[in-house]
Amino acid sequence: MSVAGLMLEAMASAEAKANEGKKKPFTLDADYYFIERQKPTIEYLKREIGDCEAAHGKDGHINILPGRFAKHLDAVIKQIKTKGRRHRAIFLLDQYGYTDVRLANMRKIFRELPSAEVILTFAVDWLADFVNESEKFDSALRNLELSHKRNLLVQIRQNHAADWRPTIQHLLHQHFYEMSGADCYTPFFINSTDSHRAYWLLHFSKHSTARNAMVDLHWSMQNHFQHFGKAGFEMLLGYDPHRTNDTPMLPFDFGHDAASLTHESLLIELPERLSRFGETVSFRHFFQLVVNETPATKQMIALAARQLTTDHEIEVLTTDRKLRRNGVIIHDDDLLKLPATKSLFLPRAFDE
Incomplete structure (x- = not known):
């Protein structure tokens, strides 16, 4: 056709x-x-x-x-x-x-x-x-x-x-x-x-x-699209096109393994990204700022943020700055921030 x-x-x-x-x-x-x-x-x-x-x-x-x-x-x-x-x-x-x-x-x-x-x-x-x-x-x-x-x-x-x-x-x-x-x-x-x-x-x-609807389409079709870069944020940084690369870069194919890799990458990188915004940032504003630099959908980022609240690595506040309970569904107007006691970012080990 x-x-x-x-x-x-x-x-x-x-x-x-x-x-x-x-x-x-x-x-x-x-x-x-x-x-x-x-x-x-x-x-x-x-x-x-x-x-x-x-x-x-x-x-x-x-x-x-x-x-x-x-x-x-x-x-x-x-x-x-x-x-x-x-x-x-x-x-x-x-x-x-x-x-x-x-x-x-x-x-x-x-x-x-x-x-x-x-x-x-x-x-x-x-x-x-x-x-x-x-x-x-x-x-x-x-x-x-x-x-x-x-x-x-x-x-x-x-x-x-x-x-x-x-x-x-x-x-x-x-x-x-x-x-x-x-x-x-x-x-x-x-x-x-x-x-x-x-x-x-x-x-x-x-x-x-x-843009989010288009990325959602990539994930829904799985394996029909490829991406030659990272799974989390800053997905296309760190590649030198001037260098002849003897080892080919493996494609990211929007399949099940790619989804798992994306989720783990977001869990590692999301706290560090939040640290760049100061005290708080709304989830809507955060997504708009990172939308072009990740193969993740908005829902994927929200799910990662939700898990990070249960791990006590980030906090979610209402618009009037009241702390929401851990594990809540993230909404656009919610404010994201790092816990006051969190000052160091240690690499998160991948679950075995």
Whole structure:
């Protein structure tokens, strides 16, 4: 099934789920814009949509626009602004190689539509494909605002020929985040069955809730995504992309073992992170500050904090600063703090 078909099916599934147990039917009023510049692909897209059961009855809401994404972006944004107040939208930029998409377009999306989300599927092997074709290579780097890293990228590709996904993730994740115009992002890989193709799926938004929902999706699918970094906080620190690494970094796959490792890492690291905030910090504010630096969901962090209260390593207070009992469920407005007597942070041994 094409991406268009998958999107239509996903929205139909979401509508069905929203109607579960409801007497008054809920209708998802969504418009779809499929932008494609290759004529054979447009014809394929039309056939796929025509055969898609979820597309039936939505003729007035499905738009196929021939041409480049940048050509139609302003008109699509204008149409989105005519509906509702929040102007919610999801932009799925699904391309094989990034020779045309510009980060400037992403900044425009978030500037004009703060409630939007952008999902990029990035075939990082375009770098290998274009490295000997300087015109395409340089054009891609200009669009991604990476021209200043040209020589470094070529060198890294040569040094990490076997698998350069860890290097790409660590080298470029901060660049995409800083230049996207988004406040929140996820930088995880799709676990491809083809070891010679690396697909990077990056999600951008301006809200921690949207980011948390995306990470929740990674965990719910398990093993379909990979992360080449740490399990706790500061997940992408401590990796040197300039060094040729003879021992490949093992991927974190969002499976059961990864969940256990994440929980143990949070138990070790959470008290130290809280020590950076002074006296108290609300759980909501804490999560918003660390949201981009961990593969953990909000619920995972809350569960770790809850266990740490039973271990007397952190304390939870109400908004009027009354101490809550140990083991309580953590709420957004709760205040987290270290016990007054805790002044040293000793490594927490992993349970045998």
